[in-house]
Amino acid sequence: MPPSAGNSRGSMSAAQPLPRSAPVVVPLAGALPAAPLLSRADTLGVALLRDGLVKGDEIVQALALQTQRRGRITDILLARAALPPDEMYAALAAHWDTCVIDPEKTPPDTQLLDRLGASGCLRKSMLPWRDVGGATVIATAEPEDFLHHRDHLTRLFGPVAMAITSRQAVQDTVLALRGRQLAQAAETRVPDAESCRTLGGAGLTGPALLLGGLVALLVLVWPLGLLWLLTGWTFLTLLLTTLLKAAAGLAAALRRPPDPAPPIIVRMPVVSVIVALYGESDIAPRLVRRLGKLDYPRELLDIVLVVEAEDHLTRDALAGADLPPWMRIVVVPDGQIKTKPRALNFAIDHCRGSIIGVYDAEDAPEPDQITRVVERFYQRGPDVACLQGMLDFYNPTTNWLSRCFTIEYxxxxxxxLPGLQRLGLPIPLGGTTLFFRGVM
Incomplete structure (x- = not known):
C-alpha cells in the first residue's frame, strides 16, 4: 500500500422542476416495466443533449467514460459539474415519465419509511414516500436501482411506482425523521460481548475489589515482594513483545511469494471514504486539495465528511467551502458519547460504496492509493476483508523526535505488520488509511 500521513445549460422545455406548492401526481403506468428501464437508461445522454441541457463535448466525454468504466452517466455528469443537480433530476423525471419529489415540502409517510428502515433508505438512496393510486411511491436518485431492488420493494410494499429525488434529499429527510434512532444504533452497533460498554459493570466489580484488596495487603505485609512481582511482570511482557517483533521481522525478511497477476477489473466499484472531523476551523481548503489529488474516477468516489452536531467550528468552515460534488457532509446528532468510533458507525450507513475507507483530516494519500486498494482487493479475492495502508510522517528530518517517530512507524x-501476516497472527489495525469491504 502506498504511504499516507495522514449554470444552467440551455432551456428546460422538456422538464421543469415541480413548483413547491404544486400537488404531486405520480404516473403509475404499470409500475415501470423492466425493458423500458434499461433502454431509457441507455438513451438518457442523447435526451440531455437533445434538450440542450449538456454541451456536445461534455456528453461525448461522459459517454466515452461510461463505456470505458461501465458507470452511470448521471454520476459522471454530476461529478464533472456538467449541469446543476436540480436540472439533472428534473431531466431524469421527464425521461422516465415520472415527477420530482421534494420531501422537505411534502414529507414522507414515516410508517413506510420504517418498513424499509432508516439505514436501508440511506444505503439504497431510496425514500418510501406515500401511497398514491394503490401503489407505494419510492423516490430515488437512481432509476436503475429501482429496477434492481424492485422485487424486494414489492415484497415489502406491494405495487410500487418510482419518483425522482436527490441523494441529498434522501439523506436530509432520513436524518430529520430518524436521526436519533440512527445515532443510538451507532452507539450500540457492536454486540455487548465485544464492546467496552459493559466494562465496569457488576461482573467486574468483584474481581476488581479482590485484586485491589490483594495489592493493598501485599503493600502492607510484603512491599519488597510486590516490587519484585511488578518488576518481573514488566520484564516478562517486554521480553515477549521483543520476541514477537523479532519473529515478525524474521518472517517479513523471508522470501515472499509472488503476488497474483494483476486483475482484469471489468467494472470499477464505488469507493466511499469516511473522514471524521472535529474542531477543524481551516480544514476545508486543505482537505479538498489533498483528496483532490486522488486519481480515482470522481463519479465512483464518495467522500463522506462526518462532523458532530455541536461542532459549529467545523460545520461553519465546511458550510463556507465550495466542496466538489463527490464530497458530502454528514452531521452526527447529539448523543451520550462523542467519539470517533461512534461517528464512523453512524457514517457507515451513509456510504454507497462496496469498499469503505477511513481517513484522518491530516492524511495526504498518494494519488493512486484508491486504485491500488481496488486492485489489491480483486487480487486477493473475497477471503481478504480489510487492507491497512502504510503510514509515514510529513517531516521525518525536522528534529530528533520526528526521526524517532519516523523510525517507529x-x-x-x-x-x-507484514511479519505478523506471514505468521498468520491477528493484525492490529490503525485508525486511518484503512479499507474494508462494505455490506451492500
Missing amino acids: ATWFRIV
Missing part, C-alpha cells in the same frame, strides 16, 4: 508498518 517505518518499523511497524513495513516490518512488524
Whole structure:
C-alpha cells in the first residue's frame, strides 16, 4: 500500500422542476416495466443533449467514460459539474415519465419509511414516500436501482411506482425523521460481548475489589515482594513483545511469494471514504486539495465528511467551502458519547460504496492509493476483508523526535505488520488509511 500521513445549460422545455406548492401526481403506468428501464437508461445522454441541457463535448466525454468504466452517466455528469443537480433530476423525471419529489415540502409517510428502515433508505438512496393510486411511491436518485431492488420493494410494499429525488434529499429527510434512532444504533452497533460498554459493570466489580484488596495487603505485609512481582511482570511482557517483533521481522525478511497477476477489473466499484472531523476551523481548503489529488474516477468516489452536531467550528468552515460534488457532509446528532468510533458507525450507513475507507483530516494519500486498494482487493479475492495502508510522517528530518517517530512507524508498518501476516497472527489495525469491504 502506498504511504499516507495522514449554470444552467440551455432551456428546460422538456422538464421543469415541480413548483413547491404544486400537488404531486405520480404516473403509475404499470409500475415501470423492466425493458423500458434499461433502454431509457441507455438513451438518457442523447435526451440531455437533445434538450440542450449538456454541451456536445461534455456528453461525448461522459459517454466515452461510461463505456470505458461501465458507470452511470448521471454520476459522471454530476461529478464533472456538467449541469446543476436540480436540472439533472428534473431531466431524469421527464425521461422516465415520472415527477420530482421534494420531501422537505411534502414529507414522507414515516410508517413506510420504517418498513424499509432508516439505514436501508440511506444505503439504497431510496425514500418510501406515500401511497398514491394503490401503489407505494419510492423516490430515488437512481432509476436503475429501482429496477434492481424492485422485487424486494414489492415484497415489502406491494405495487410500487418510482419518483425522482436527490441523494441529498434522501439523506436530509432520513436524518430529520430518524436521526436519533440512527445515532443510538451507532452507539450500540457492536454486540455487548465485544464492546467496552459493559466494562465496569457488576461482573467486574468483584474481581476488581479482590485484586485491589490483594495489592493493598501485599503493600502492607510484603512491599519488597510486590516490587519484585511488578518488576518481573514488566520484564516478562517486554521480553515477549521483543520476541514477537523479532519473529515478525524474521518472517517479513523471508522470501515472499509472488503476488497474483494483476486483475482484469471489468467494472470499477464505488469507493466511499469516511473522514471524521472535529474542531477543524481551516480544514476545508486543505482537505479538498489533498483528496483532490486522488486519481480515482470522481463519479465512483464518495467522500463522506462526518462532523458532530455541536461542532459549529467545523460545520461553519465546511458550510463556507465550495466542496466538489463527490464530497458530502454528514452531521452526527447529539448523543451520550462523542467519539470517533461512534461517528464512523453512524457514517457507515451513509456510504454507497462496496469498499469503505477511513481517513484522518491530516492524511495526504498518494494519488493512486484508491486504485491500488481496488486492485489489491480483486487480487486477493473475497477471503481478504480489510487492507491497512502504510503510514509515514510529513517531516521525518525536522528534529530528533520526528526521526524517532519516523523510525517507529517505518518499523511497524513495513516490518512488524507484514511479519505478523506471514505468521498468520491477528493484525492490529490503525485508525486511518484503512479499507474494508462494505455490506451492500
